[in-house]
Amino acid sequence: MEEKDENKGSRRNFLKLGLGVGVTSILAATSASLLTSNKAFAGNSEKIKVLTQDGKLVEVNKADLVPADQIVSREDSHKGLPNRKFAMVIDLGKCKNARKCIEACQEGHQLPKEQEWMRVFLMQDTEKTAPYWFPRPCFHCDNPLCVSVCPVGATYKRSDGIVLVDNERCIGCKFCMTACPFSARQFHWKEPTTYTVPEEKYSPETNMPGREGTVGKCVFCPDKLRKGELPRCASACPMGVIYFGDIIEDTVTNGDETIRFSELIKNRAGYRQFEELGTEPSVYYLPPVDRQFPLERGLDGLDEQQIKKYDNVPYIKNLKETKDGI
Amino acid sequence: MEYDSSKLMREFAPQIEKTSKSWYLVFATLLAFFLFGIFGLYTQITKGHVVTGMRDNVVWGVYIVNFIFFMGMSYAGALISGILYLFKSSWRGPVIRMAELITIISLFIGPVFILFCIGRLDRLYYLILFPRIQSPITWDVIAISTDLIGCIIFLYLSFIEDFAKLRDYKELQLPKWRKRLYKYLALGYQETPWQYKIISHTKNIMAAMVIAIAIIVYSVLAWIFGVTLQPGWHSTIFGPYFVIAAVYSGTGMLIVVMWIFRKVYKLEEYITEKHFVNVGVLLLILAAFFGYFTFSDYLTKWYGSIKMDKVLIDKLFTSEYYYMFIASNYLGVLVPIIVVGIKKFRTITNITIAGLITVVSLWFNRYLIVVPTLETPYFPIQDVRSEWLSYSVTWVEMSLILAGISVFCMLFMLASKFVPIISISEMEKHTGETRGLMRD
Amino acid sequence: MIRMKKKKTNHILNIFKTVFIALMILLFVPEIFIHAQDGADSVSAKAEKISPNLKLLTTKNSDETRSLIAVFSYKDSETKQSFDIKDVTITFFVGTDSLINLGTATTDEKGKAICSIKSNFDFPKNEEGFIHFTAEFKGNDVLEDASGEVDVKDLSISLTLEEIDSVRTVSVKVEQILANNVRVPLNEVDMQIFVGRMFSHLPIGTISLAEGIGTLEFPVNLPGDTAGNVIVIAKFEEHEEFGTVLKSDTIAWGIKTMHFNAYSPRSLWTQVAPVWMIVTLSIMLLGVWGHYIYVIIQLILLKKGEKKIA
Known part of the structure; x- marks a missing residue:
């Protein structure tokens, strides 16, 4: 029996290895299949539409495209994707704290288990109001205080709205962390050990590998966006809570459903958290109405310690008190 | 009282010439503390900032508190000596040198504490290489370096006359290089009218500069907090509040320093109760101002309480911060006012105790500004790691605080071996001024 | 749930019992079988093989070419976790009776292998007009054989x-x-x-x-x-x-969009500071440092005067 389990483990490892980093693209797949007797293939002539630097749609040969896995250099990461302005819409009515967004983010950015760029708070504004799960990425504000206060320009905002941190430039003064009212930034208090990405492959777009004494945060996954894919959290969410898109083309999608951003915000009374602070976030929220799941579902599968972190939330306090009472 | 140069030199030469055993003993003890701090720093650099009590919410801890604290004390000299000098207060003579020394010494120590807070010291030069002038830290770098240089010039100006006196005092029992150094530093000052004119003219300029810059430095420091949106920090009153708090703590420190040197170097003849009372009155005025600023800051936050301000104030008044709050913001204000305000209590010892209470409570005042705010972010702190929830000082931070204090004392001790702790030229001038007054 | 039904009829309970026993047998028999094999000397590699899923989809593109997309994955029966398998060669065929080999493609990191077929390719169709595509994977040491198929009308x-x-x-x-x-x-x-x-x-x-x-x-x-x-x-x-x-x-039926100059090049958060800030800072610094330099010059004059007196 033991032996069997061991075999299973190694088998799983094999599969995981197969999933690891590698540059086998669709491109390679098509060219490999050219060797065919009856010449059924159209070869590499597959055309796709891309947006040029001046914001025009053009058709190019797929084969002419640079592989998307190429690392974006520190200088190039300062330029945003042309004619794009990204925004996220989070539907609080659908979130049940499945934590899949957090896990996908941690896996994608090789973060340690306790470091969460994406957070899910249990919010309850007052004792009388209803509690709700609140996913919080970096808000990528349009008036980013964190960027304003940076003394060395290590954090910057790009034309597509994304705020990044260059941890080769960061001096670790932590001023951005106190300037951010949303606790979105995190410091590497010790040399991180979870990174397998080599140092020379560092790009602010992924912020990997993290360096001791510098700041990291949610990056909106520009590496994915360059490939036309959704950020990791958005594509990982099983509930389709997280919509992401370009508000220049007025469209957001959660992978299943594609909607016009303006209509979604209008029809569902979308708002921005802490609007009064004036940082102009790029993350919008849809109020937690018509819940798809009872709140308690979010507590399923959490251990005692994890539930303990919500102790200050009135709802949890009540829950524990009634439990103790019985 | 009348003083002439040769009498004063005879009086103060031993302080420079001879070094007692107890001096060495104290110095060695302080050095031990300093080395312990170096060990703490080494630990922090090798193991990372994880050895401090700081975490993702409370990203700034006692290092920043100490930074503000020492920077605040540096104000003592800047403002007190500057103002006393500009307004030609008749009693400034014996205290002005000490005030200037406090300034320069704490101005050296203060910025070092902000360095402890920086994650990557190896990239510190990026501050100059890639500056962004929108950042208050850049303002701080510019302002502090400007202030430091201004204070050094001002201090040097006030030393020139004394260096000349030390150079001319033939009986001085010192090694040759020391005498040569004095000669070099005296710049050939012979007290000729045109030389005297240059010195007093430049001193006037620098006194004014130092006052102005010190106000800017301390405001900039306040703006590091004020420009953020954090509850408790985002306050327009912070600039002037920090300036007043700084002068206040500096004045308290001046009283303590006066008392120590008076005891150690037997300066009872020069530093009299009158000086203590005069500086004490200054302390009283500042205490009132400081109390007023503190009150109006917290009153406006409490009265029309925005949610986060209310959470913060509740925290200050209900948690373990309550006693710290009472101690720093009530005792720290009321004790100096009562001690100096009521004639009966106005003794040297009492005033010194009041000064000491001021210094300590101002340190806690800064702690209460920095830490509870960072423990009260807009989003609730929901973390499985318990040490992430609140801040507590670790031994590394403790060691560096102690090192800071011991360096402060050590530099004072060294300075007192280099120049007379009381400015001889100022004492003489003071005599001249009173003579002139008597003639009129 | 069960209890409620028990109150109503014993009949349903009996059915449950039978189903339960049948399930248990189904669950345990293969287990026993495996154990028997383990016991029987050599650990057979075949028994340890993974049976993957091969899903075949087809897309007719705008340029009339047709793409066959094979998605190769494996679902762990215990963890219910799904893995995509990359670097696996898939062979594509068309036809029902006589298969025409369309070629091979290798799966990418998402487990996808795509085969593109020219627009003028004449696919065999059955009498209803359906085209039958198949994708095949010939197993290896770890993976079992797998195939997927799809029938579409053009x-x-x-x-x-x-x-x-x-x-x-x-x-x-x-x-x-x-x-x-x-x-x-x-x-x-x-x-x-x-x-x-x-x-x-x-x-x-x-x-x-x-x-x-x-x-x-x-x-x-x-x-x-x-x-x-x-x-x-x-x-x-x-x-x-x-x-x-x-x-x-x-x-060109859309609204023209322009996002290039959406942000001011000089603001608090840009790399370059607003003009007023630079002006203010310069005035202050010039004022202060001007005085410093003046004072230092005065001191140099003082020093030079030394020689005159000597």
């Missing part, structure tokens, strides 16, 4: 974009192409019209096809690129009869 979509009486109109004509090139218009089927977006296609409306024809009014307020271009797409997505079929065309 569909032709023609998309016309024109302004009719100053109304921007999307017109489609959809026909099935059955065996021997018989074209039959599609009737009483809804077809969605999209515009191409960065991550996905944004639906702008549905056309109900009548005799294979239908029209849709294009919305007036839709953003396009800087020149106002949008890609209009008529599409069936994973239709049970046709697979994915799409036709697209680009037209």
Whole structure:
């Protein structure tokens, strides 16, 4: 029996290895299949539409495209994707704290288990109001205080709205962390050990590998966006809570459903958290109405310690008190 | 009282010439503390900032508190000596040198504490290489370096006359290089009218500069907090509040320093109760101002309480911060006012105790500004790691605080071996001024 | 639940019992079987093999080429976790009786292998007009054999974009192409019209096809690129009869968008500071340092005066 389990483990490892980093693209797949007797293939002539630097749609040969896995250099990461302005819409009515967004983010950015760029708070504004799960990425504000206060320009905002941190430039003064009212930034208090990405492959777009004494945060996954894919959290969410898109083309999608951003915000009374602070976030929220799941579902599968972190939330306090009472 | 140069030199030469055993003993003890701090720093650099009590919410801890604290004390000299000098207060003579020394010494120590807070010291030069002038830290770098240089010039100006006196005092029992150094530093000052004119003219300029810059430095420091949106920090009153708090703590420190040197170097003849009372009155005025600023800051936050301000104030008044709050913001204000305000209590010892209470409570005042705010972010702190929830000082931070204090004392001790702790030229001038007054 | 039923009838309970026993047998027998094998000396590699899933999808692209997409994955029966498997070679075939080899492709990190087929390729069709595609994977040491298949009818979509009486109109004509090139218009089927977006296609409306024809009014307020271009797409997505079929065309019907100078080059958060800030700082620094320099010059003069007196 033991032996069997061991075999299973190694088998799983094999599969995981197969999933690891590698540059086998669709491109390679098509060219490999050219060797065919009856010449059924159209070869590499597959055309796709891309947006040029001046914001025009053009058709190019797929084969002419640079592989998307190429690392974006520190200088190039300062330029945003042309004619794009990204925004996220989070539907609080659908979130049940499945934590899949957090896990996908941690896996994608090789973060340690306790470091969460994406957070899910249990919010309850007052004792009388209803509690709700609140996913919080970096808000990528349009008036980013964190960027304003940076003394060395290590954090910057790009034309597509994304705020990044260059941890080769960061001096670790932590001023951005106190300037951010949303606790979105995190410091590497010790040399991180979870990174397998080599140092020379560092790009602010992924912020990997993290360096001791510098700041990291949610990056909106520009590496994915360059490939036309959704950020990791958005594509990982099983509930389709997280919509992401370009508000220049007025469209957001959660992978299943594609909607016009303006209509979604209008029809569902979308708002921005802490609007009064004036940082102009790029993350919008849809109020937690018509819940798809009872709140308690979010507590399923959490251990005692994890539930303990919500102790200050009135709802949890009540829950524990009634439990103790019985 | 009348003083002439040769009498004063005879009086103060031993302080420079001879070094007692107890001096060495104290110095060695302080050095031990300093080395312990170096060990703490080494630990922090090798193991990372994880050895401090700081975490993702409370990203700034006692290092920043100490930074503000020492920077605040540096104000003592800047403002007190500057103002006393500009307004030609008749009693400034014996205290002005000490005030200037406090300034320069704490101005050296203060910025070092902000360095402890920086994650990557190896990239510190990026501050100059890639500056962004929108950042208050850049303002701080510019302002502090400007202030430091201004204070050094001002201090040097006030030393020139004394260096000349030390150079001319033939009986001085010192090694040759020391005498040569004095000669070099005296710049050939012979007290000729045109030389005297240059010195007093430049001193006037620098006194004014130092006052102005010190106000800017301390405001900039306040703006590091004020420009953020954090509850408790985002306050327009912070600039002037920090300036007043700084002068206040500096004045308290001046009283303590006066008392120590008076005891150690037997300066009872020069530093009299009158000086203590005069500086004490200054302390009283500042205490009132400081109390007023503190009150109006917290009153406006409490009265029309925005949610986060209310959470913060509740925290200050209900948690373990309550006693710290009472101690720093009530005792720290009321004790100096009562001690100096009521004639009966106005003794040297009492005033010194009041000064000491001021210094300590101002340190806690800064702690209460920095830490509870960072423990009260807009989003609730929901973390499985318990040490992430609140801040507590670790031994590394403790060691560096102690090192800071011991360096402060050590530099004072060294300075007192280099120049007379009381400015001889100022004492003489003071005599001249009173003579002139008597003639009129 | 069970208890409730027990109260009502014992009959249902009996059925449950039988089913339960049957389930247990089903669950344990293979386990016993495996144990028996383990016991029987050599640990057979075959017993340890993974049986992967091979899903085959087909898309008829706008340029009339056809893509066969094989998705190769494996679901762990215990953890219910699904893994995509990359670097696996898949062979594609078409036909029912005599298979025509279409070629091979290797899966990428998402477990996808794509085979593109020329637009003029003549696929064999059965009498109903269905084309039968198969994808095959010949097993290796770790993976068992797997195959996937899909039957689709060939569909032709023609998309016309024109302004009719100053109304921007999307017109489609959809026909099935059955065996021997018989074209039959599609009737009483809804077809969605999209515009191409960065991550996905944004639906702008549905056309109900009548005799294979239908029209849709294009919305007036839709953003396009800087020149106002949008890609209009008529599409069936994973239709049970046709697979994915799409036709697209680009037209300047969108609103021109311009986002380049959306941000001021000088603000608090840009790299370059606002002018007032630079001016203020310069004035202050010049004022202070000017005085410093003046004082230092005075001291140098003092020092020079030394020689005169000597």
